[in-house]
Each structure stands twice: as structure tokens, then as C-alpha cells.
Amino acid sequence: MLIKILGSAAGGGLPQVNCTCCNCAAVRRGDPGIAARTQSSLAVSADGKVWTLLNASPDIRQQLAAMHEFAPDPDKGPRSSPVEAVVLTNGDLDHVAGLLSLREGIRFTLYASREVLAALDVNTVFDVLDRAVVHRSALTAGKSAKLCNGDRELGLEVESFTVPGKVALYLENAAAGPGLGTREGDTLGLRITDPRSGAAFFYIPGCATVDAALASRLRGASLVLFDGTLFTDDEMIALGLSSKTGRRMGHISMSGEEGSLAAFASLGVARKVYTHINNSNPALREGSPERRTAEAAGWEIAYDGMEIRL
Amino acid sequence: MLIKILGSAAGGGLPQVNCTCCNCAAVRRGDPGIAARTQSSLAVSADGKVWTLLNASPDIRQQLAAMHEFAPDPDKGPRSSPVEAVVLTNGDLDHVAGLLSLREGIRFTLYASREVLAALDVNTVFDVLDRAVVHRSALTAGKSAKLCNGDRELGLEVESFTVPGKVALYLENAAAGPGLGTREGDTLGLRITDPRSGAAFFYIPGCATVDAALASRLRGASLVLFDGTLFTDDEMIALGLSSKTGRRMGHISMSGEEGSLAAFASLGVARKVYTHINNSNPALREGSPERRTAEAAGWEIAYDGMEIRL
Secondary structure (H helix, E strand, O other), rough: EEEEEOOOOOOOOEEEOOEOOHHHHHHOOOOOOOOOOOEEEEEEEEEOEEEEEEEEOOOHHHHHOOOOOHHHOHHOEOOOOOOEEEOOOOOOHHHHHHHHHOOOOOOEEEEEHHHHHHHHHOOOOHHHHHOOOOOEEEEEEEEEEEEEEOEEEEEEEEEEEEEOOOOHHHHHHOOOOOOOOOOOOOOEEEEEOOOOOEEEEEOOOOOOOOOOHHHHOOOOOOOEEOOEOOOOOOOOOOOOOOOOOHHOOOOOEEEOOOOOHHHHHHOOOEEEEEEEEOOOOOOHOOOOOHHHHHHOEEEHHHHHHHEOOO | OEEEEEEEEEEOHHHHEEEEOOHHHHHHHHHOOOOOEEEOOOEEEEEOOOOEEOOOOOOHHHHEEEEEHOOHHHHHHOOHHHHHHHEOOOOOOOHHHHHHOOOOOOOEEEEEEHHHHHHHHOOOOHHHHOOEEEEEEEEOOEEEEEEOOEEEEEEEEEEEEEEEOOOOHHHOOOOOOOOHHHHHHHHEEEEEHHHOOOEEEEOOOOOOOHHHHHHHHHHOOOOOOEEOOEEOHHHHHHOOOOOOHHHHHHHEEOOOOHHHHHOOOOOOOOOOOEOOOOOOOHOOOOOOOOHHHHHHHOEEOOOOEEEOOO
């Protein structure tokens, strides 16, 4: 199983168009030790030829063009794509907007929860994905499904499960957004398995807290790619970037008693990679105290183009 | 007045993720004489500091990050943007999807026809543009309006006018898309004027034919940026990329008796620039017979980052 990180940043990317925080400014200057990052998405393949995307970020066109694996095969005619499936973990714009760039007749299967598919259905702009070529398939939390494109099996299985998400909509700022993915239960984690080899990994780019059920599920995993949005729960408030804590946005912080560093300390996960990292996160800077803290705890910080073989 | 071409390609860009045509293949190989292009959008400014975007392409994040003019000013606090207005010429996805990337609290005015604003209204995904910070302003065809952001005038005026567009919806393939911008009258041309200097230009990235009214309007203009989608009306059919002619997609071809080269021949336009150029168009290749034909007729081929001062 081959995994490519297409984008490792949280919504807005690094740099974010309107942000002057020290990380965004450093990337604009071309400082060493911190690389530009596009918005979070990952591609996985059983054979290195046919790919499934986990989330479709607004940067998808740039991401697919940057890596030769995703170029269409000239032997397959004038139009084709190695992208044969897309799995969504929620309805956040930074996870679904890229679907609008997969509109040129690419034949794939779109997997998401029933609620997210319904949210896409009522937004007619997504009808640009012609149902004759883009089949929708509902994921049922707790169940496993073979990833397919039409009749063809892609050689991987996906299991989805709900993870702690944002606070209930009625507690949110009314102006918070389009009402997608803001209810408890709307955020999924994924476990992708190659049934031939038994290799498996977890992809959880958004998660508000590691509760007992999630800890139990992840214990002893060989690879977890996990929500690395913030280092400190109130870092966006401290930097003057937002009025919201991480938890209120549905994102656990790395640090703190209830943070992910502490939560994973005793789970025995063989390889732990932070992704979906917000531009405000000081762990993005190589050599920073926060980066060293994460690395000392056995975590890697994902970067665009990162490749993992399982 | 300063004009920057953010993106000069038609929908899909160059290379297009699923296309193996000779232009897309050449760009992937890094061949000389043909440059990658993002999807069509243009930025204009009266002072080089405050910018108005004409259309918001899906590539907007990459486009704004690529040019220093669009970096936020650190003196304006942790979050700001020099983008203060966006004007849409129609509801095509390659012109509106980028709005979803202007969601991080950027305060701007969104100008579009009443019909396009209504189409955005019924797609709740665009509610991510908080109405408290993104004011919607309807353009009335044939009328001129001062571009503003809140109370602040941006120093430019926009006049919009309908141009010949796609065939009526009932003639279109029912699966053609989201139903935006597919009716006669839904496609606008824009004339942007700097009232201080009197400098003015036309931006017409989509236009099915140059009729008498449009010819009369453009006669003697100092600058027209015009629909350069296709060189030949049936080139996408000939390349096996599509079953549609250019005209059916709402795009005049460069060549042919009714093409734009012929239509502009006697209009006395001082500077003519093709933009919104499809990846199939052979005029994208420097030195090609089609490129030489366009250049001999006084046309320039836009490229990403192209700058024009008026």
C-alpha cells in the first residue's frame, strides 16, 4: 500500500492568503526550515497505479499536477485519470471544494456519510459531477466497504467510524458557515486496509478529543495520520487570528493534558504523523521547541509530497 | 491602472488533470515554448495596492500566493487582504469556485448579475462568505457602477453588458452541469474604467459570437482581453476531447469566417489579448502556425503573471 500526502495544511493552507502570522510570513520570505503546504488531502493506492483520495481539497488541481503519479496515462485515450475514488471525512469546505475540480468527466466513486452526501445534493453546484459518471456511495459508520469504481475493485477496504467533532450547531456562532459538518457525529475517521497484505492505517484529519472508544480503536495501530491543527488550544486567539479555541472548531490540540501528545503516549502506535496542520502551529517550524516536543514523543510532521509505504 | 493576469487558461487549466492532449503532455514534460496556465482570472487596481478580481477561479489560492502584490500587509494586523472586490462575468464553476477560498473573513464586495447572485444564494455552500463581511451587489447590464468595499471607493468603475452566450438550456445536454450561466443573457462582458485618467479596458472571457452590438461597443477600444478558448470551432471534437463545438459551449473560435480574428479585423482595437485559452488550443504553442496567425493579426496570447499598465 502506497500513501502520498497531497496536502498537509489545515484550511487556508500555508501561507494563507490573508494571514501575516510568523509562519505565513516566513514561507513568503522563503525562510529555511518551513515549507509551503497545501490544504489537507491524501492519496492511497494498492498498486501505485489506481488511486483513492481521502478528502478533496480546494488545492486539488495544483496537488495532482505536482506529482507524476496522478498524470493521466496516454495509453488510455485523450482523457483519463488514475483517481478512481474519493472518500470524504466530513463536509468541511477544505475537504469537499476540490470535488468541483474533478468535473471534466472523470469516472470515480464518491464515498461519504449519508449526511454529507445529502448536503452535497442540496447544493446544485455539485451536480457538475454528473451522476452517470460519478457514483455516490454512502458510508455507514462502523462498517467496512470495498473501494470500487463501477464494477472494478480498487484493492482496498475502508472502515469509517465517528470521532468527536465540533460542538453542536446551536452552540456555534450563527455566522460560522454553511452548516456542513457542524453536528456531533458528522466527522468520520477512516481505517484503510489492503486485504492482500493486511496492512492498514488510520486517517483522522479532524478530531475534537481522543475519548476511550477512539483510544481503544487506535491502540497498537501500525500507522495513524492524525489531526495536527493546533499546538495549543488557544493559539489562534493568542495570535489574534480567531476568537475560537481549537476544541470549539472540532480540533484537539497537540499539547495540554487533554491534547494528542498525551492521549497517544500509551497507545503503542508504531508510526504517528500529524497532518491537517494549521498555519498558526509553531510545530511547523523545524527546530522549534514545539516541533522538538512532538518529535521527542515519536511524532512526524507531514509535508506535501510525503510518501509512506506500508 | 494596473492589470495582472492571474490565470489565462479556460476551465481545467493547462495541464488539465485528466487530459493527455499534446499541449497538456508538453507542459508535463517541461517542453519549451508552452507554459503551464491556471484557470482564468484577472486582477485590476487603480493604485497597485487595492485590487479587484474579475472572476474567482478554483486556482485562486495558488494564483494569489504566486504574486507578491496580493500578500497581506503586515502593518494591517494579523489578517487582511488587498483583494477588496470580486466581479463575476457569469456563474461558470471556473469563475465562481474560487469564492470558496476567500472565506477566512476577508472583507470584500461581490459584484455579479442578479441571476448569478441568486444561483449562489441557493447553494448554501457559498454562505461560507459571511454576509456581514462580504457584501453582495447586483450589476445591472448597461449601467456603470463605482467599485466599492463598504464605504470606501476603490477608484475604478465597472460597466457590465450582456454578450452572446451559450445556447438555451433546453438545447443543452441535460447532464451538462449545475444550470448556472447557461441561459442567453447570463454571460456578461465588463468595461473597467479609471475615471481619473480615463483609461479603460474590456474583459470578455466568454462570448459565443461578435454581433453588431458588441462590435460597435468595442470599436476603437484601447485594450480588449477576449475569449481565446478555441482556435477552431470543432477542435475539441477533432481531438476526441468532447462532443461539443465551441459555439455550443458559448465560446467563439479564433479562426473561421465568424471567428474572432475576422470579427476584430476592422474594429481598430489598439491592443488585443486572448485569454481564457483552452488546453486544446494550438495557439498556446509559441511558433505554431496558429500562434503566428494570431500574432500576425495583432493579437497577444495571455500568460499567467502578464502585467499591463494603462
